[in-house]
Amino acid sequence: MGYLKCDDCAGYYELQEGEYPEDFDSCHCGGHLEYTDELADLKFKDKLISYINIKRIGAVLVGGMIMLLSFYLFSPDPYSANFAYNNNASFYIWFAGGLVAALLAGGNIRSGASNGFYSAILSGLLVIIYFYLIANNYFNNPVLADNLALFAALCAVYLFIPAIFSVSGGLIAIIARKTFKKLA
Secondary structure, three states: OEEEEEEEOOEEEEEOOOHHHHHHOOOOOOOEEEEOOOOHHHHHHHHHHHHHHHHHHHHHHHHHHHHHHHHOOOOOOOOOOOEEOOHHHHHHHHHHHHHHHHHOOOOHHHHHHHHHHHHHHHHHHHHHHHHHHHHOOOOOOOHHHHHHHHHHHHHHHHHHHHHHHHHHHHHHHHHHHHHHHHHH
């Protein structure tokens, strides 16, 4: 027997009796499959690649930087007239960040959604840390509960709402990619 390893998602499949590598066109994620005889080599290489997936990390970083553009162009301060939520362009930028992250990283639908989500988390945490902690020090209340409440509110505004748009962009990117692959 043997194993088929996917180049894109680093998954593998053990061939069953009567199955041959030629029986499989591609992985469920759409990636190219390679045949190997030994599982030990496959597991070591895949663990190393899965822990240090440079392609995915790079895609999430690029998506996060695109999403940060909305906070750079428009103010992250809710008291500003130019607040990031006071315009539609921020929503499009967050959507584009997830879309780009998913397209660059590839993978299946779940990967597309998670790439968009991680991009939103990255950009949101950077905004919270820089704008609210370093630049303005809003976390200076002596009561810990007040600081935690502020952090929870900031997470809702800067992490979860942008994540909805970013995940949507990631899902649409992967669905479109899979549809175009099937048509080609």
